[in-house]
Amino acid sequence: MNRQEKEQHIVGLYKEGKSIREIATLMHMSFRDIGPIIKKVKSEADGERGQLEDHDDIRSKSKDTQAIKLFSELKTPVEVAIALDLPADQVHAIYLKYWKLDGMYRLAEIYDEAKYDLHALLELHKIAKD
Numbered sequence: 001m002n003r004q005e006k007e008q009h010i011v012g013l014y015k016e017g018k019s020i021r022e023i024a025t026l027m028h029m030s031f032r033d034i035g036p037i038i039k040k041v042k043s044e045a046d047g048e049r050g051q052l053e054d055h056d057d058i059r060s061k062s063k064d065t066q067a068i069k070l071f072s073e074l075k076t077p078v079e080v081a082i083a084l085d086l087p088a089d090q091v092h093a094i095y096l097k098y099w100k101l102d103g104m105y106r107l108a109e110i111y112d113e114a115k116y117d118l119h120a121l122l123e124l125h126k127i128a129k130d
Helices: 003-015 020-027 031-059 063-072 077-084 088-101 104-127
Strands: none
Touching: 003 020, 003 031, 003 088, 020 031, 020 104, 063 077, 077 088
16 A cells, blocks of 8 residues: 555544544554544544634624625625515615725715615716716
8 A cells, every 4th residue: 555545544444433543553553653644634624614614604693794794795785685585675774884884985975865866866977977
């Protein structure tokens, strides 16, 4: 057996639930040689578990926090409403909060001032752009 095959066999035995002592006996190797291989397997497993916990961590947050994270990932309000099963008015309020948090204070202010006359605001924007 080459080195890689031995390591794979050791990992297999470890995953079967064998103790390091049993693996050492079966493989005719010292604890010192088996230890780093087992340690590597454990650290890889912990890394994968950590990634899963990070993903699950956002689900434990409030709906507002989840929505703001989705907006920061450039999701539309419609996508956020669907993903989090929130009513449109709540998504709208969170979106305004996101704008303010993201430094778009002026946009939020303009929207609040013109929300009932959005058509006129868009016409003004078109004129200014031309």
